[in-house]
Amino acid sequence: MGRLDRNISVEDFRQLARRRLPKSIFEFVDGGAGQELTLRDNRAGFERIRLVPRVLTDVSRPDLTTTLWSKTYPTPLVISPMGSCALVRPGADIAIATAAAARGIPYT
Incomplete structure (x- = not known):
């Protein structure tokens, strides 16, 4: 199993990028424009989504x-x-x- 296989969530990959990229590049990629209002709205929208596991489904x-x-x-x-x-x-x-x-x- 490769090192990337250990990452199972978006946050796992985000933290991997934080460790591997130079700080200025990570901040550019991770951030948003201006006061990051759209970025916050997008994250809040995704946080409202709930995935419901379908147990005992083929x-x-x-x-x-x-x-x-x-x-x-x-x-x-x-x-x-x-x-x-x-x-x-x-x-x-x-x-x-x-x-x-x-x-x-x-x-x-």
């Missing part, structure tokens, strides 16, 4: 497909372009777009 053939704008996608994910990905890893924006395309995930 999971032998999971199906994550979803339909957005009359088109079916393999997962309920959409990736939007993010500025300054190269601060974290050179070529990251191309790698993200390539991986998304290979898996049929929309990259807007």
